[in-house]
Amino acid sequence: MLELADSGKDIRRVERYAMVALPRDTVVDGNIAKPEVVEAALREAWKAMATKTREVALALPAAAVITKKILLPPDASEADIETQVSAEANQMAPFPLDEVSLDYQILGPAPRNPNENEAIIVVSRRERVEERVALAEAVGLRAQIMDVDTFAALTAFEQIAFQLPDNGRNQTVAVVDIGANATHVCVVHDKQLVYQREHALGGYVLTQEIARRYDLSTDEAEDAKRKGLLPDNYESEVLQPFLDAVSLEIGRALQLFFGATSHQSVDHILLAGGCAAIPGLDDVVHSRMQTSTLIANPFAKMALSNQVKARQLAADAPALFVACGLAMRRFDAS
Secondary structure (H helix, E strand, C coil): CEEEEECCCCCEEEEEECCCCCCCCCEECCEECCHHHHHHHHHHHHHHHCCCCCEEEEEECHHHEEEEEEEECCCCCHHHHHHHHHHHHHHHCCCCHHHEEEEEEEEEEECCEEEEEEEEEEEEEHHHHHHHHHHHHHHCCEEEEEEEHHHHHHHHHCCCHHHCHHHHCCCEEEEEEECCCCEEEEEEECCEEEEEEEECCCCHHHHHHHHHHHCCCHHHHHHHHHHCCCCCCHHHHHHHHHHHHHHHHHHHHHHHHHHHCCCCCCCEEEEECHHHHCCCHHHHHHHHHCCEEEECCCCCCCEECCCCCHHHHHHHHHHHHHHHHHHHHHHCCC
16 A cells, blocks of 8 residues: 655655555455455555545456557547447457446547547456455545556556656566566557566565475565575575576566567566565566666655655565556546
């Protein structure tokens, strides 16, 4: 959970944040398998935040939605747009429309046809939306926005683009979000999403190997990993092979991207997710891929409240990447 505020002059301020770990089988392939555990974690995080704010933005996983871009006449009325969106959604959804939550957003003039507007339609099963809203309400929170994690990541990317040459214009950036159980790869060209895919490798693989190598439970292994309480041979015999495996998987992911699109290179690799903060990962990826590699810190230009410790936030920033994108919705113009 992350709370951002307006600090004036288009400067955002990190007010407070909290992170609560979920057991591995709580969310499986984007499905909430144990809602009572998620509810307890939400309650714990909100209590730790010590905030009066109850309005929240949530996200669905990309695997839970279907998206499609369409073209609209620039003079189309709202009624005409909704009619076309409903017709498109009826073709997109493999289930009845009365079981669907859908929305659309007009993106602006189409890149290949500036005389028409491009819009994106997003469709999901209504129950996937309602279960997340219900969990928030059970804790006393009010869900104001339901986003998609990929879109939230793109919003957070806007907070990092200034670190790239020419603010990232006309460049191809692979955003690699390495979580506990999966790695999400999104590729952005000129700040527009051109590719996305999920891969099975995640940080839990490292936890399992620590547990096996040092005869620990997974909880003990995770705790030792976080606190740096592992034997001297950990870095060379356990951590380094894991970093090599991650960099190899990123290489495979990019080869799939090259094979599926007309792009044959990326200008930068942006590492996000909890595993991105593992010391040395960026160096290993850069060495293998021979590509500029950065660790995601979407808070680099933000002010901090006196409740936030700069050093700790810098360490946690990659894991808060999607949360930052969601919190940025607070500043939407509309």
